[in-house]
Amino acid sequence: MFAGTKGPGEAEPMDGTNLRVLIVHARWNTSLITPLVEGARKKLQERGVKASNIVTQSVPGSWELPIAVQRLYSASQVQASSAPSGDLLGGLGRSSTPVPGASSSSKGTFDAIIAIGVLIKGDTAHFEHIAESVSRGLMRVQLDFGVPVIFGLLTVLNEEQAKRRAGLTADGHNHGEDWGDAAVEMGAKRKL
């Protein structure tokens, strides 16, 4: 957890035992994505979320995060309200997550979703367009569907900034852990 002023402060000690969490991550900048996803998974399990209740899926890049979050959540709602059948993924194809063993066999809806991507500014306006659209898209999905979508999109100016926020430097902190905490808190509060 952050020391000092930044960060969300001490997470409320929420219990993740009965939560089911979806992690959707981009594959762009995989060397940075993998520690972020692992940090989120580690924290989720520390807070009691069963490994079998953590579903991890990947998409090509951050631009695809909103549609994947929407499709996977919608599919899980259908699955939760009918006999378990068919493939949760619909047309999204099988998981190709770089995090080994990180899918799930459990079924049912999700209490919280973590969307993870790393956008590194280049020398064009591409970064701004993706960052703005993905941010608005993820906010829209969470409000339209009433499910917490934790904002795990790093929008950084260079790779060093991303490494620090993935906990890959001596003075870094893995933001994936904060996203895991936020997912448990928001997922648990959603059930209150």
Ligand SMILES: O=Nc1c(NC[C@H](O)[C@H](O)[C@H](O)CO)[nH]c(=O)[nH]c1=O
């Ligand atoms: O360009 N840089 C990045 C990027 N571009 C691909 C984009 O998200 C999308 O997958 C393609 O445009 C296809 O739709 N995706 C990222 O996650 N990070 C980047 O830094």
